[in-house]
Amino acid sequence: MMWPSKVWEHFTYFINMVKSFIISPSSKSITASESFYTNQILYSQEVNEKIEQAVKSGNLWNVICVVRYIIQNMSRNPVRIAMTGDSGNGMSSFINALRLIGHEEEDSAPTGVVRTTQEPAQYFSSKFPNVELWDLPGTGVTAQSMENYLEEMKLDNYDLVIIIASEQFSSNHVKLAKAMQRMRRRFYVVWTKLDRDLSSSPLLEPQLLQSIQKNIWENLQKERVKEPPIFLVSNFDPLSHDFPKLRDTLKKDISNIRYTDSLETLSGICDKSINLTSSLKITMSHMYGTDDLQKSFETYKKSFGVDDESLQQLAQRTGTLEMGYRAIQFQDLHKMDWRLKFLMCFPVDMFFKFLAYWWWFGLWNFVVRKFRHQRQRLIIEIVTQDTKTFLRRVLKDNIFPTEVL
Incomplete structure (x- = not known):
């Protein structure tokens, strides 16, 4: 009679260990700008809404156009x-x-x-x-x-x-x-x-x-x-x-006040909008998560506009083909987050597939769903961070007028 209780004890320990691995770090908040000039951007509801809509579209070219328009208008302010x-x-x-x-x-x-x-x-x-x-x-x-x-x-x-x-x-x-x-x-x-x-x-x-x-x-x-x-x-x-x-x-x-600080403030607003979109996708993944991680990964990249095709189109529009914009690949995921590497490794993957077999009559469904959701969540977080990093780079490369560079 002791055997089932021991199995449960070890299994609970294992689940708790996994949970400790997959706690997500909190994202950084936008800090206040160093000038009144850029605070006008930070506290403009219209600016925040325009950027949020552009980010939701999953088209980085739209984001670039919106940010460029805002900076051009702001540069007319004294x-x-x-x-x-x-x-x-x-x-x-x-x-x-x-x-x-x-x-x-x-x-x-x-x-x-x-x-x-x-x-x-x-x-x-x-x-x-x-x-x-x-x-x-x-x-x-x-x-x-x-x-x-x-x-x-x-x-x-x-x-x-x-x-x-x-x-x-x-x-x-x-x-x-x-x-x-x-x-x-x-x-x-x-x-x-x-x-x-x-x-x-x-x-x-x-x-x-x-x-x-x-x-x-x-x-x-x-x-x-x-x-x-x-x-x-x-x-x-x-x-x-x-x-x-x-x-x-x-x-x-x-x-710097007119351009560099303004771009930093707008990049921070972009980060916040990307985080909001990411949070929505994480919530949706809890309901519609799948075991096909590669398919999910490609879907998330496309929705954020950082897949190979989208980046190629962006490079053509911005005239920066020589910069070699390249999307992250599925095989690189395990190098980017040790928690995801652990959850994608063969022994852990096989263990949860074993728990998902029909003969358990759904006994471990909650645990299996939690496992799938956490893998999806980590993949979304990686794509989210890649989007923020890439967008900051492409904004810096394409926003400033030539006399500022």
Whole structure:
């Protein structure tokens, strides 16, 4: 009488072991973008719906066209850059110098020894097309009201923030930098009155520059702020010191905000849509699963648009035949997931076929169905991951305009 109970005990142990092998890792969620510009994409219901419909169609060319259309439309939106810092640090003068215009010109930012900017003021420059430069009122506040300043200035509504400093890198500057890091915003630190420092310091220029940078970095490091780009400039000499480097960096980051960040955000939305489609297929496989794994595998590839025929058509449409788009093959499955390798191995396969024989009168049907479903699930997960990886690659290869590459 002990024999059946021992068999059951060993069989239960085996099933539990299999279950431990086939627990699926949770998929990564989409993280918030680093700019207000791309947050407009992330929180647009219309964009999410368009991408979800394109993914459901199983035609990657449709997805590429939708993403390309969205990025082209978004690229017409202005990138918003804010200048902030303590009052008297030369924010308005810096904006004029960045725009390469004099303080006396008609549309220049007003400057002076007293606080001249009372409300956020918007400026434009032909040097940075379709970019809004915002001159914000200086902090000029106590440490206790810094949070109020951040809220009042709505700094989370800007794509890039330039923290202006001079004479000293104050606690307010550090708090601003810390806030930017917390809000996942790109930001620079710009020291604006280098001409005054050079004329009054006993140090040689290389030593002075190193001293200023070291002071900024040490203050940020104390608050565990990762080192941002730091530029040392003179507002009265907009063609020397770090100004050329600053303009080049700014142009590159504007392009990244407009294209690279946008594509990353849209790729994340694509991933989410693919995961939703995958979850539906996993649910359906529980009801309509089959023992013919190769047939199921080909069906899943085709439904996601990553079978050989679909990829060949995509390569023709995108003009990227030389890139050799190739679908994963059935014989490669066991190399891609050790859990699936275990469930597809001959001894395990034969054991469950044995349990499925008619003479058990359906005693093990639930276990057999569970086994079939888990194999199907792992195959779907592999195809899902392959689709996400491939789609990111093909979007990067086919979305950016040539001037961005």
